[in-house]
Amino acid sequence: MSQRKSYAVGTGLFIVLGFAALAYLATQTSSVANRQQGASYTVDAQFENIGQLKERAPVKIAGVRVGQVQAIALEPGKSVADVKLAIDKRYADIPADSVATIFTSGLLGDQYVGIEYGHSKDHVADGGKLALTRSSEPLEEMLGKFFGAGGAADNIGGSYMVTARFSNVGSLSAGSPVKMAGVPIGQVLSVQAEPAKLDALVTLAIDNRYNQIPDDSAAAVFTSGLIGSQYVAIQPGGSPDMLKNGDEMILTQSAMQLEDLIGKFLVNGSGSSDGKQGANPPTSPAGKH
Amino acid sequence: MNARIERDNIVTQALGQIGNCGVFLLQILAAIPRSLRYGRETVRQLWFVGAMSLIIIMTCGLFVGMVLELQLYHVLSMFGSTSMSGTVVAIATYRELGPVVTALLFAGRAGTAITAEIGLMRATDQISAMELMAVDPLAYVAAPRFLAGLVAMPLLCCVFCALAVFGGHLVGVSWLGIDNGTFWSNMTATVDVWQDIVSGVVWKSLAFGAVVALIAVFQGYTAPPTSEGVAYATTRTVVASSIAILALDFVLTAFLM
Numbered sequence: 001m002s003q004r005k006s007y008a009v010g011t012g013l014f015i016v017l018g019f020a021a022l023a024y025l026a027t028q029t030s031s032v033a034n035r036q037q038g039a040s041y042t043v044d045a046q047f048e049n050i051g052q053l054k055e056r057a058p059v060k061i062a063g064v065r066v067g068q069v070q071a072i073a074l075e076p077g078k079s080v081a082d083v084k085l086a087i088d089k090r091y092a093d094i095p096a097d098s099v100a101t102i103f104t105s106g107l108l109g110d111q112y113v114g115i116e117y118g119h120s121k122d123h124v125a126d127g128g129k130l131a132l133t134r135s136s137e138p139l140e141e142m143l144g145k146f147f148g149a150g151g152a153a154d155n156i157g158g159s160y161m162v163t164a165r166f167s168n169v170g171s172l173s174a175g176s177p178v179k180m181a182g183v184p185i186g187q188v189l190s191v192q193a194e195p196a197k198l199d200a201l202v203t204l205a206i207d208n209r210y211n212q213i214p215d216d217s218a219a220a221v222f223t224s225g226l227i228g229s230q231y232v233a234i235q236p237g238g239s240p241d242m243l244k245n246g247d248e249m250i251l252t253q254s255a256m257q258l259e260d261l262i263g264k265f266l267v268n269g270s271g272s273s274d275g276k277q278g279a280n281p282p283t284s285p286a287g288k289h
Numbered sequence: 290m291n292a293r294i295e296r297d298n299i300v301t302q303a304l305g306q307i308g309n310c311g312v313f314l315l316q317i318l319a320a321i322p323r324s325l326r327y328g329r330e331t332v333r334q335l336w337f338v339g340a341m342s343l344i345i346i347m348t349c350g351l352f353v354g355m356v357l358e359l360q361l362y363h364v365l366s367m368f369g370s371t372s373m374s375g376t377v378v379a380i381a382t383y384r385e386l387g388p389v390v391t392a393l394l395f396a397g398r399a400g401t402a403i404t405a406e407i408g409l410m411r412a413t414d415q416i417s418a419m420e421l422m423a424v425d426p427l428a429y430v431a432a433p434r435f436l437a438g439l440v441a442m443p444l445l446c447c448v449f450c451a452l453a454v455f456g457g458h459l460v461g462v463s464w465l466g467i468d469n470g471t472f473w474s475n476m477t478a479t480v481d482v483w484q485d486i487v488s489g490v491v492w493k494s495l496a497f498g499a500v501v502a503l504i505a506v507f508q509g510y511t512a513p514p515t516s517e518g519v520a521y522a523t524t525r526t527v528v529a530s531s532i533a534i535l536a537l538d539f540v541l542t543a544f545l546m
Contacts, residue, residue: 007336008329014340018444021451025490029379029454029473030480058474065474105372105471110478 031056039089040067041126045100050081051111051136053102058112059085060103066091069113085113085130095120096128102136111136159186159205160245164219164232169200170255172221172230178204180234185210188232204232206243214239220253230255306529313507316427317435323425324432331433338399338434338502339441343448345398346391350449353386354378354456362465371461372471376479378457383480384489384546387450389538392497395442396530400505403434404526407509408519431506438502439495446494488545493538500537501530 026032050072059067067087075082087094097118104111115130124130166172169191178186186206194201206213216237223230237251324331361374407430410416419426454476461467480486505526512522 007333010340011332011336014336014343015440015444017343018339018447021444021447022486022490024451025383025447025454026482026486029476030482030486031477032482056478065470110475 040086041089041092042070043085043087043094043124043126043128043130045083045085045113045130045133046075046080047083047100047102047133047135048080049102049135050083051102051104053083053111053113053136057110059087059115060112061091061094061115061117063114066115083113092123094124096122096124096130097132098124098130099132099134100130101134104136158208160208160211160243161189162204162206162243162245162247162249164202164204164249164252165194165197166200166202166219166221166252166254168221168254169202170221170223170230172202172232172255176229176231178206178232178234180210180213180236185234202232211242213243215241215243215247215249216251217243217249218251218253219249221255223256309511310503310507313431313510314503317431317503317506320425320427320432321436323428324436327429327433330429331436334433334437335441338395338403338437339444342395342398342441342445345394346445346449347452349390349394350387350452351456351459353390353449354382354453354458355460357381357386357453358457358460358465362461362467371465371467373475374467375454375457375461375472376475378461379454379476379480380485382450382453383485385538385542387446387453387490388493388497389534391446391449391494392442392501392534393531395438395445395498396501396505396527396534399438399441400501400526400530401523403438403502403505404509404512404523405519407431407434407506408512408514408522411510411512412514412516412519414514431510434506435499435502438505439498442498442501443491443494446490450490484546492545493541496537496541497534500533504530504533 053069053072055069055072057069058065059069067085070084070086072084073082074080085100094115095118097120099116099118101114101116102111103114118132172188172191174188174190176188177184178188186204189203189205192201192203193199202219204219213234214237216239218235218237220233220235221230222233243249357378358374361377362371365371365374365377407416410430416426416430419429458472462469462472508522508526508529512518
């Protein structure tokens with residue numbers, strides 16, 4: 001009988017342990033844990049662009065979670081997003097001139113609202129409003145600024161226009177950098193399909209500082225890294241004449257499509273080498289096998 | 290009945306087994322109300338198949354979580370998103386690895402023991418003796434073990450998943466230096482209670498528990514009453530359970546998710 005009792009106790013312990021594990025999984029590792037606990041107060045903040053911010057996204061001060069996004073709505077009649085932040089009552093002393101910013105955790109992470117303290121003596125009350133906000137920065141704009149800083153995008157020196165025709169520009173778009181020797185020297189002004197010649201007409205704005213580019217230079221559409229954005233690379237030629245405003249670059253190399261590369265790689269076994277452009281980068285996988 | 294099946298070809302044999310198994314399931318379900326008076330026997334079986342399996346389940350859960358985290362860390366560090374590795378450990382474990390690995394371990398640890406025990410009961414005429422004493426062997430032997438498997442599997446699976454998350458945390462945060470806060474907040478932001486925990490952990494493991502317990506009891510109950518027969522039935526429990534678990538997993542995933 002005592003043996004049976006020990007079975008019963010052990011089995012009971014097992015069942016309790018199992019349910020405790022289930023309760024742990026459900027409450028500590030799932031979205032239930034993010035539900036608001038304890039009293040909170042609501043603060044409004046208006047953003048011009050909320051990017052990928054979602055309801056229940058965290059609100060952080062100095063990286064510490066102090067609340068969550070309660071609701072997101074479009075302000076009636078205006079093109080601004082009204083975001084309601086539910087902030088824990090414990091953090092009731094946020095200065096009224098604090099700045100609410102939409103940040104991204106990491107490069108690909110989720111977005112959250114970060115609050116940077118101001119210096120005001122007044123605190124934001126329940127139902128109050130954070131007047132100072134900074135919107136989410138789309139990655140493209142940030143990249144544009146980054147490349148523009150070293151290049152000619154808004155350089156006082158001005159720039160000159162050069163056109164180039166490509167049979168395929170891949171995902172090249174206006175604002176993509178133009179690089180020579182890997183250094184940004186300008187940007188793509190426009191990408192247009194040419195109705196008559198059935199190819200893409202790309203206009204490049206190159207900084208006036210770089211006016212010593214030979215007119216037989218080649219323009220190629222390259223990709224930075226495997227999944228990076230595309231840019232126009234200029235490979236200098238040997239002509240004594242230089243490119244001038246309005247010139248067209250004759251030698252171009254179109255964007256490499258991954259499918260084409262794989263196709264070439266597979267077909268190359270037959271021995272026919274593809275010397276169409278003569279300017280193929282040495283990185284093209286012309287593997288012999 | 291068995292002798293006739295063994296003369297047939299393999300397809301007829303397999304179909305016959307599945308048919309007999311289905312009939313046996315109905316018999317067990319019909320015997321469950323009668324087995325309620327043997328509640329203590331069910332508790333003893335639950336102790337045997339559930340509580341005694343805890344050590345292997347916990348150890349394996351811990352190591353599965355640790356190795357998953359280690360592998361994911363190396364792949365995700367290429368993309369600079371190692372903070373998501375805990376999330377992937379949790380979701381992969383809740384949705385697939387937890388129920389499936391627990392069920393495979395359960396078949397190996399508890400299923401074989403059930404088959405061998407019932408097969409030896411049959412071989413040593415204990416089942417016939419019960420029938421002579423007017424004790425229904427389906428209600429006293431088969432149904433308690435089936436019920437115990439049904440109850441034990443979800444509980445074991447929850448323990449497995451909890452230990453896997455703990456193992457992932459151990460490797461990711463304590464060893465590889467992922468931030469503790471992002472580890473948990475990414476996990477809690479992504480894992481959904483209904484989608485991942487209820488339909489992943491609970492429903493799947495309930496279904497796997499029923500299948501493994503049914504196959505184990507059925508193989509033991511129909512084992513030829515020889516030592517070779519019992520050995521063969523034990524092997525078949527593991528083989529049939531493994532196939533059934535993985536095939537059922539696909540079907541359940543297609544329906545639940």
